[in-house]
Amino acid sequence: MTLALAVEDDDLVVEVPEHPPVRLPLAGPDRVSTLLLFGYPGRGRTRYGLAVLDESGLVMMEAPGSRSRRQVEAFAQENGLGFELRRFATGEEARIALARRSPGWHVVTWRRPPPALPRLRVPGVRSLRPPMGSPKVWWREQLLYGLMWLVLAYGVAFATLVVLNMTAPGRDVTRGMGLLGIAALVLAVVTVIGAAVVVGIGRRRTRRQIADARELQRRGDPHCRLVVVHGRLLLETARRTREIDASRLLLYSAEPGVGGLIVGESLLHLPGHWDPEEVERFAVRNGLELRTRALSREEYLDLTTRVRDAVP
Structure with a gap:
């Protein structure tokens, strides 16, 4: 990210x-x-960034990208600011430090904002597979299998006619091509209808998850939400989705403008604004223990240091 100070x-x-x-x-x-x-090891390369800290070491703003140490250090000295160069040992250590927000925290986005209902990426091949024995699921699977075999059969027939035309030009296979054209039109119509049905089912499922308190989303950027799918607690961010083994939530508020959610026993820190009523419904609906606390600055600093990971 290019920025000017x-x-x-x-x-x-x-x-x-x-x-x-x-x-x-x-x-x-x-x-x-x-x-x-700062810098920290990422996937296949080291990631760099610049953070602006207040007097307590809390983050007021963070922007990714590599920058000249000489220029930043010279700017800090010229304007009476401190300068620090830090290399985090792990990505978790970096996220924990960057998630400790100051009351004057500002978000800086450099990508397009995520859609209102982003696609849920879940680890594992069968993660979103519905329970066996559901008639609706069975019929949807049979429909998909049928469409798949129709497309394969159409491809085989088309390839066969093309080969016949190339190897035996004297044969009259134009009738078969006409039938294939009709089949292609029918398949196209069925595919469009099937795609519309699948999209509609996905949107209704997402709305139903929200109404049933199966989803809990952080307000504002960066994107972050908790989702329960078949009894599994999942955390979705803009980069990935992962499963969380936790049964407790701590909704805290420290100073004006500072709040967040702790998932598990100091397992994961999710700073930002979480609607208290939505958090309570989510916890009750999914059998999670919920606590609410107002923290002093010292308690906030201690709590956000002891977590094992975070999503800034």
Whole structure:
């Protein structure tokens, strides 16, 4: 991500392409204190980024991308800010640190926002397979198998006629081609209708999950939601979906503008705004234990340090 740093009227101004400028205060209780250049191991390569920290070391803004250490350090010294270079040992360690949000936290997005109902990517081949014995599921499977065999049969017949035309030009196979054209038209109509039915079923299923408190979504960016599928608690982010072995939720609030959700016994930290009523319905509907706490800054700092992973 390309960004520019500047100081205007006692504010640190961060300009990002296709994003309104972010203004962070350089004076006051929640002021900018340190510019942090960080790196951590990713999939096949090291990922880098820049974070703006307040006096307590909490993140006010974070932007991914590699930047010149000399330029950032010189900018910090010129404007009386601290500078820190940190290399995290693991991705979990980096996410835990970046998820500790300051009351003056600002989100910076550089990609298109995810759709309102993003596709659910679940690990495992049979993760979303419905319970056996359901008549609706059985008929849907038979319909899909039937369409598959029709498409294969059409392909075999078409290839056979093409080979006959190439090997024996004298034979009259145009009648067969006409029948294949009619079959292709029928298959196209059936495919369009089948696709519309599948999309409609998927949308109704998603709406039903929300109505049945099977889904709990974090407000705002970055995208993050919890989903229960066949008794399995899943966490979906913009990058991946994974299963979580947890039976407890802790909904906390610390300072104005600071809140989040702890999943399990200090297992996973999900900072951000979670609607209390939706969290309660989700917990009751899925048999999860829910606690609600108001934390002091010291308790917040301690709690967010002891977690094992986080989604900033």
